[in-house]
Amino acid sequence: KVYADYAATTPVKPIVTEKITEILSEHYGNPSSIHSIGRDGRKYLDQSRREIATLLGANPNEVIFTSGATESNNTAIKGIARKRKHLGKHIITSRIEHHSVLHVFEELEREGFEVSYINVNDEGLVDLDELKQAINPETTLVSIMLVNNEVGTVQPLYEIAEILEEQNIAFHVDAVQAIGHMPIEFDEMPIDLLSMTAHKFGGPKGIGALLVKKGIQLDTFIQGGEQELKRRAGTENVPYICGMASALAVANEHMDENNVHLMNLKEKLIVGLQQHAIPFELNGSMVDTTGHITNLYFPFIEVETMLTLLDMANIYVSSGSACTAGSTLPSHVLEAMYGEHERVKQSVRFSFSDLTTEEEINYIVDAIMKIYNQFKEEENE
Numbered sequence: 001k002v003y004a005d006y007a008a009t010t011p012v013k014p015i016v017t018e019k020i021t022e023i024l025s026e027h028y029g030n031p032s033s034i035h036s037i038g039r040d041g042r043k044y045l046d047q048s049r050r051e052i053a054t055l056l057g058a059n060p061n062e063v064i065f066t067s068g069a070t071e072s073n074n075t076a077i078k079g080i081a082r083k084r085k086h087l088g089k090h091i092i093t094s095r096i097e098h099h100s101v102l103h104v105f106e107e108l109e110r111e112g113f114e115v116s117y118i119n120v121n122d123e124g125l126v127d128l129d130e131l132k133q134a135i136n137p138e139t140t141l142v143s144i145m146l147v148n149n150e151v152g153t154v155q156p157l158y159e160i161a162e163i164l165e166e167q168n169i170a171f172h173v174d175a176v177q178a179i180g181h182m183p184i185e186f187d188e189m190p191i192d193l194l195s196m197t198a199h200k201f202g203g204p205k206g207i208g209a210l211l212v213k214k215g216i217q218l219d220t221f222i223q224g225g226e227q228e229l230k231r232r233a234g235t236e237n238v239p240y241i242c243g244m245a246s247a248l249a250v251a252n253e254h255m256d257e258n259n260v261h262l263m264n265l266k267e268k269l270i271v272g273l274q275q276h277a278i279p280f281e282l283n284g285s286m287v288d289t290t291g292h293i294t295n296l297y298f299p300f301i302e303v304e305t306m307l308t309l310l311d312m313a314n315i316y317v318s319s320g321s322a323c324t325a326g327s328t329l330p331s332h333v334l335e336a337m338y339g340e341h342e343r344v345k346q347s348v349r350f351s352f353s354d355l356t357t358e359e360e361i362n363y364i365v366d367a368i369m370k371i372y373n374q375f376k377e378e379e380n381e
């Protein structure tokens with residue numbers, strides 16, 4: 001079996017499962033209870049908050065725990081837009097964001113906000129001139145992702161920040177696919193809010209965080225108790241928060257060696273396909289990219305057929321983001337990059353992790369070669 005869909009989700013690392021089990025059974029106190037069992041729970045919560053803050057170069061007070069990046073993105077975007085609506089009702093994002101960003105912007109549009117959706121080039125890089133032009137005195141928020149989840153393109157975050165400089169525009173970054181792959185120094189970075197989710201780097205699903213720079217005010221999204229400095233109500237998921245901290249520690253510790261490994265796998269996949277003369281093209285960039293995501297266009301086969309044939313060969317990949325893969329909607333990311341082209345329906349996302357081996361890449365190349373040969377035979381019949 002070859003799992004190559006790590007951008008959709010990763011298996012939980014054994015050390016993380018151990019940590020979660022320990023907290024679940026031995027440190028079950030509610031951090032808001034004032035007795036000693038509650039204080040014990042609080043101790044583990046605070047410790048994990050400090051750990052995560054340190055690993056991301058942030059202050060512990062800047063970390064809000066959420067149920068994942070979908071909630072973080074919703075909180076950040078709605079929270080800023082609504083808090084600042086007396087300053088202006090114009091907000092900006094890109095065309096290739098995850099649906100948990102794009103659908104929020106669409107909702108705000110229905111609420112009366114004006115939205116600019118910035119285009120990207122054929123490598124998936126946002127058009128900086130268009131961004132510059134889009135900004136007006138009413139602009140209060142820009143939300144642009146760091147690493148695209150379908151094609152792996154890395155956005156020029158510092159150049160974007162330079163454009164926004166000294167204009168009192170909040171800059172939110174969905175960094176889900178960057179965590180564990182790129183060093184994050186939140187306090188040093190010219191951004192105001194950052195979203196992340198644990199299950200993309202060996203942690204459990206349903207837990208994440210929103211980092212918010214000191215001084216940035218948000219409308220509260222979930223009302224109730226006074227947890228998370230009154231910014232997100234609800235009893236904290238202490239076991240999963242501790243699990244996320246340990247997953248992040250492992251991911252950060254091995255980041256450099258993992259990146260070398262992942263770039264090597266990406267190259268091996270591409271070179272392997274070339275050596276077998278299989279027609280394909282890369283969707284995205286070979287330079288502004290992370291190693292863990294490779295999206296390829298195979299001009300001889302529909303993506304659904306390709307996924308089925310790969311599945312039969314026990315290779316598990318997807319056609320783009322998991323939410324889109326469940327339906328037959330063409331990828332909005334590939335559409336933004338290539339327009340209405342057959343490429344949009346004939347592309348496959350391979351995503352790898354430290355667990356992926358060179359043998360697995362060979363197996364994938366072999367399987368695609370067989371699929372291609374079968375296609376050629378059928379064509380000649």
Ligand code: PLP
Nearest residue numbers: 068069070098100149174176197
């Ligand atoms: N943003 C990006 C770029 C993603 O890849 C994902 C993953 O699905 C999300 C947001 C949403 O994360 P979650 O489903 O954990 O809320």
